[in-house]
Amino acid sequence: MTYSEIFKEIVSIMKNDSASYPDFGAGNFEEYEKQITDDMDRMEFLHLVQNYVSTFKIQAHLKFVDNACGYVGFSVMRKGDVLYVTKANNGTGLVPGDKITAIDSMPVSEVAQREKNMLMDESEERQGGLWPAFLKYYKTISVEHEDGSKEELELVLDTEPEPEEKYYSRSYGDDTLYLRFADFVDAQATAKLYEDCRESLEKCKNLIVDVRGNGGGADGCFIPLIEYSFPAGEPVDNYIKPEYPVAINYSERNCDDRLKLLKSFFGDDVPEDVKPMVDKMLADLDANRGKGFVDEDEDMFKGLIGKANPEKVWVLTDEGCGSSGDAFVEAMSFSPKVTVVGRPTCGITDYSNLNMVSFDDFQFMYPTSRDSRIDHGKGLLQRGVPVDKYIPWTPEQIKKDVMLEAVLEEITS
Secondary structure (H helix, E strand, C coil), X not given: CCHHHHHHHHHHHHHHCCCCHHHHCCCCHHHHHCCCCCCCCHHHHHHXXXXXXXXXXXXXXXXXXXXXXXXXXXXXXXXXXXXXXXXXXXXXXXXXXXXXXXXXXXXXXXXXXXXXXXXXXXXXXXXXXXXXXXXXXXXXXEEECCCCCEEEEECCECCECCCCCCEEEEEECCCEEEEEECCECCHHHHHHHHHHCHHHHXXXXXXXXXXXXXXXXXXXXXXXXXXXXXXXXXXXXXXXXXXXXXEEEECHHHHHHHHHHHHHHHCCCCCCCCHHHHHHHHHHHHHHCCCEEEECCCCCXXXXXXXXXXXXXXXXXXXXXXXXXXXXXXXXXXXXXXXXXXXXXXXXXXXXXXXEEEECCEEEEEEEEEEHHHHHCCCCXXXXXXXXXXXXXXXXXXXXXXXHHHHHHHHHX
């Protein structure tokens, strides 16, 4: 497909298939369409379409990517005219604690103004995850290292990341258990963690669940934690009562693509433990095809009963926690046993259940479900799930776990 054809298809999806269309339609697409030529530079086209997509201000659940284009191998947090490196892959020339003071010889604030669409009007503290998406369009960065030395570094893409342990537990003393979930993607790995920690979960007085930076996955991966986090003997749905329905857009395209996805994922051999869920999805697709938005009636907390232990639960979260991470923090926030600590989550569940369309190496991802809380001014976009105890980000936190230390101090005080 030509660049013009790809963009027209994206606009059509935004008008008909994306769950955001009742609120935004296709946005101001004419402004971007007139800039597209079929012989333009590939990176220029990518940047232009990403700018267009960013005008909807839907982080992570609405995006256009080029699988042939590399990724910046480091993470940052912004404070004023400085980007602090918080993580860095081997080969970037960076280490956590380095300060980026200029990009292509421009101040950070000037680049922020140039890329204001892609920063989506987020506050500096909530911009961190957005910067790597567009830094790849620049050539060099001015860096000040912790020893005071300065240098110009070329921006290198696709460097080698350090392996990360995504799911693990720790004990602090005899009565405090810490669980880490970098995401909710791997159902087998999370199930094994629960099984390995079952005895500790049943006996501990204090539970700390760390979902900072959790990019989501499947809600089912956090369900086993819910009963431990609500008052003993009480139905969880006494506390978590969905106030507004979530509606799925059953457009023809969305139904066709969902069927293809299920087929590619399971083939003709659907495992017995998920067959009822898959059968329901197939039945819903068949019954609702072409109907547009249909309210979902699923209550995933029905039948769950709270447990006596742990007595208190702390959830550590931040602006990098989104999608199923958002859903987890919000569910936990309803429990009187739970204290949410850190910074508000990413807040991207207003529009969820992604569909993906491929155009050769380009991929366009968009949401197919819409939470009707939006209609009542209670959407999470650019706000996130609020916390009980706010801990602002500071450069000190690159080397010191201020959030965890604050919770452990409260437990022992």
